[in-house]
Amino acid sequence: MLEVLVAKRVGTLELALELSVGAETLLVAGPNGAGKSTLLRLLLGVARPDRGRIALDGRILFDAHSDVPAEDRRLGYVPQDYALFPHLDGLGNVAFGLAGLPRRERRARAAAWLERMGASHLAHRRVGALSGGERQRLALTRALAREPRALLLDEPFASLDSSARRELRGSLRRSLLEWRLPALIVSHDPEDAMLADRIAVMERGRIAQEGTRDELRAAPSSPFVAGFAVASRDSL
Amino acid sequence: MSSRSWSAVQHSATILLVSFLVLPVAALALTLSWNDLLAGARHPLLLPALRLSLTTSTSSLTLVVVLGSLVAWWVARHRGRLSRFVESVTQLPAVIPPAVAGVGLLLAFGRRGLLGSFLARQGLSLAFSTPAVVLAETFVSAPFFIQAAIAAFRRVDENLLTVARTLGASPFRSFLRVALPLSAPALVGGAAMSWARSLGEFGATLLFAGNLTGRTQTLPLAVYTAMESDLRAAQALALIMVAVAFAMLLVLRRVSREADDA
Numbered sequence: 001m002l003e004v005l006v007a008k009r010v011g012t013l014e015l016a017l018e019l020s021v022g023a024e025t026l027l028v029a030g031p032n033g034a035g036k037s038t039l040l041r042l043l044l045g046v047a048r049p050d051r052g053r054i055a056l057d058g059r060i061l062f063d064a065h066s067d068v069p070a071e072d073r074r075l076g077y078v079p080q081d082y083a084l085f086p087h088l089d090g091l092g093n094v095a096f097g098l099a100g101l102p103r104r105e106r107r108a109r110a111a112a113w114l115e116r117m118g119a120s121h122l123a124h125r126r127v128g129a130l131s132g133g134e135r136q137r138l139a140l141t142r143a144l145a146r147e148p149r150a151l152l153l154d155e156p157f158a159s160l161d162s163s164a165r166r167e168l169r170g171s172l173r174r175s176l177l178e179w180r181l182p183a184l185i186v187s188h189d190p191e192d193a194m195l196a197d198r199i200a201v202m203e204r205g206r207i208a209q210e211g212t213r214d215e216l217r218a219a220p221s222s223p224f225v226a227g228f229a230v231a232s233r234d235s236l
Numbered sequence: 237m238s239s240r241s242w243s244a245v246q247h248s249a250t251i252l253l254v255s256f257l258v259l260p261v262a263a264l265a266l267t268l269s270w271n272d273l274l275a276g277a278r279h280p281l282l283l284p285a286l287r288l289s290l291t292t293s294t295s296s297l298t299l300v301v302v303l304g305s306l307v308a309w310w311v312a313r314h315r316g317r318l319s320r321f322v323e324s325v326t327q328l329p330a331v332i333p334p335a336v337a338g339v340g341l342l343l344a345f346g347r348r349g350l351l352g353s354f355l356a357r358q359g360l361s362l363a364f365s366t367p368a369v370v371l372a373e374t375f376v377s378a379p380f381f382i383q384a385a386i387a388a389f390r391r392v393d394e395n396l397l398t399v400a401r402t403l404g405a406s407p408f409r410s411f412l413r414v415a416l417p418l419s420a421p422a423l424v425g426g427a428a429m430s431w432a433r434s435l436g437e438f439g440a441t442l443l444f445a446g447n448l449t450g451r452t453q454t455l456p457l458a459v460y461t462a463m464e465s466d467l468r469a470a471q472a473l474a475l476i477m478v479a480v481a482f483a484m485l486l487v488l489r490r491v492s493r494e495a496d497d498a
Contacts (some may be wrong), residue, residue, distance in 0.1 A: 046398050070401035078403040083395040087417045096413070097403035146403060 002043075002150045002182040006052035007064075010038050015205040022184040026222060027193055028186045030202035030227055034184045039202070040154055043184070044077055056182075076143030076181075079125035080155040082135040089131075090122035090138050092116065097146040111180050113145040117175075132160040134167050140175065150182040157192065186215070193232030201225045256266070264475050268468070276472015284450040285458035285473075286480070292366065293434040294455060296373035300381045300430050305423070308385030309411060312392075323386060325389025330379035337375055339441025345371065368445035369452050377434035388419035424492035428485055435481055455480075 002021040009015070015035045019026065032035050041047035043054060045061065045068060056064040056075070061068045070127050084093050084210035095110035114120045119137045122130065130138065136156065143151060156172060157165040173195050185195055193199055193213050200210040201224065209221040213232055237245070245389050268276075276282065283436045307326060329337060345352040346363040355362060392415045401411040416423070438456040445452040447461060455477045463470035 012372060041398075044399065044402055069406075070398070071404045071406055073402070075402055079395045081395060083393065083399040085396060085400075085414060087414075096400070096405070099404060099409070101395060142403065148402075179448060 001055075001057060002184065003053070003055045004039075004043065004179050006039075006042055006049040006054060008038065008042060008047070008049045008052075009229070010035070012204060013038070013205045015039065015042075017202070017205070017207050019072065019184075019200060019210075021184055023180045023182060024152060024182040024197040025176050025185060025195055027196035027199045028184060028202055029188060029190070029193070029199055030208075031188060032143075034202040035205040036188075036202055039152070040077075040152055040186055043152060044075060050064060074146070076146060076147045076148030076151040078139045078143050078151070078153045078156060080158050081141035084127040084130075084135055084138060084142075084161070086127055088125055089124050090119065091124065093127065094142045094145050097142060110145060115143050117141040117144070129209070131164070133164050136168060140172070144179065148181065150184070151176075151179070153183065153185045155187050155189070156195075157189065159186075189229035190228045193228070199228075201228060206215070237371040239309060246294040256436060257292055259411070261478060264478060268475060272468045273472050273475065274459050276469050277476065279462065279473060281449065281453070281458040281462055281469075282476065284342045285455045286476070288366070288369070288450065288453065289435060289455040289477075289480075292373055293431055295370045296377060297307050297427060297431045299370070299374050300378045301423075301427055301435075304378055304382045304430075305385055305416075308382050309389050309415065312386050312389035326382045327379050330383075334376055334439030335443060338372065338440035340468050341375060341440060341444040343374060363444060364446040364448065365444075366451055369441050369454060372440040372444050373434040373437045376437050380433050381423075381430035384422055384429065385419070388422035388426070389415060391422075392399075392418055394463050394465055411433045411490055421492045428488035428492070430489070432481055432485065435477075487488065 001023075002019075004017070004019040007016045007206055013035055015038055017035075017039065019028075028036055028039065035215060038047065042049050042062075048067065049062060051064070052062070053060065056073070058142070060066055061066075063074050085096060088096065090141075091107060091110050091114065095106045098109055100107040101109065111120070111123060114123050117137060117140065119134070119141050122134055124137050125134075127138065157168065160168065169192070174196075176195065185192060196213075198209065198210065198212055201208045201215055201216070203222060209216060209225050213229060216225055217229040220229055304326075309323065311323045311326075332340070342349060342363060344350050345355070345368070347353065347356050347361060349363075352362060362371065396414050396418070397410050400414045401407070405413060435454075436456055437454070438460070441452065441454060442457060442460075445451050447457045449458075453461065455473065459470050459473045459477065462473055
């Protein structure tokens with residue numbers, strides 16, 4: 001369970017929000033500038049809330065007394081452009097997060113993770129040569145190989161073309177259901193709603209409305225929520 | 237201007253400038269006989285100066301690369317007045333004439349200098365010693381590496397560093413395992429420029445370290461000294477210095493290319 005209650009001022013934006021994500025997928029939607037990226041940075045520990053509390057499975061990641069550094073938060077993160085390390089091959093990218101193990105074991109584990117995710121063929125490829133879908137798969141494998149306690153995905157399909165998006169949404173949904181981790185997906189694309197169990201719509205730094213897609217569609221609290229809920233499709 | 241005359245202007249400018257840049261180096265080689273070159277190679281000043289130049293320029297390069305990388309990383313990752321100020325300060329030696337740098341170094345680290353007088357009381361005298369050569373070379377060559385390193389580090393995608401952190405890497409390990417390898421080609425390029433500047437350093441060294449054979453007389457100073465008595469010997473030394481610099485640059489370029497391919 002990921003519990004978030006944070007406030008932060010960034011420029012003119014006053015971010016103040018409360019969220020909790022159990023073993024489910026929450027889609028955080030909202031227009032540009034709503035504070036979605038800031039929320040991710042606060043959760044990841046690369047930006048500091050002005051006040052509040054972040055806890056993961058009962059462990060405090062941030063409050064008035066403690067601020068766990070990013071490297072110890074055990075959050076899996078897949079950024080928008082996937083941020084694969086261009087100087088490493090597929091295996092090297094996955095093995096990066098397994099530091100602390102002897103080299104041989106690290107590589108064996110990374111290979112096992114690639115196999116488990118159906119990405120063994122990417123092990124010895126330069127990441128620059130991979131397709132958008134392959135990059136996403138590799139970035140997800142790299143995040144999961146560290147056995148995180150929650151998963152954060154930033155606009156997972158923004159850098160893909162529409163046919164790849166359709167195909168990969170299905171596969172990502174299956175992965176999320178299989179892993180059953182608290183997962184938070186940030187997106188401004190209504191079609192990503194099909195990935196989520198619940199949707200939280202952010203506007204101007206706050207959660208404007210939260211609920212299932214049907215709930216949002218039935219009683220939208222703002223024009224953006226209405227537009228978002230209507231544009232989201234019914235099935236995968 | 238018509239497109240034909242525009243390209244004629246470009247071609248003429250290229251021919252003019254390239255000839256001007258090549259001619260002095262060509263003159264060094266073309267106006268020297270094999271016998272003169274061999275005599276130069278046996279010149280008593282050559283070996284001590286060559287040895288000193290290689291050891292001092294390698295030492296200053298090590299200082300510049302280790303300290304410069306850390307400074308450049310800090311500057312590249314921070315925005316604000318202080319980092320802009322630090323960046324300007326690191327560029328300062330590039331615009332100071334080397335002779336002025338030499339006077340400054342003497343006034344700072346000389347026996348009666350700002351810091352030098354304190355060091356002298358501890359029994360440490362820097363001026364006119366081999367370490368003074370290293371300091372002079374470090375002073376004049378640091379901007380070349382630091383500027384390249386800042387530019388390279390600024391190009392490192394913040395997202396990669398964030399991901400590295402979420403994968404368990406401390407900020408130091410992210411720097412070591414992500415930023416450094418990604419910037420390696422540019423860092424090697426900057427190191428090559430810095431090293432070349434260091435090898436050619438003359439004015440600051442002469443004023444701050446002097447011209448003592450075997451202790452502070454580097455290759456450029458040996459060329460200068462030989463020139464007073466024997467132009468041919470100076471020319472032979474100069475040519476050998478060009479060859480050393482050229483060989484080193486080839487090696488560095490090769491390393492840079494390998495880092496790029498890795």
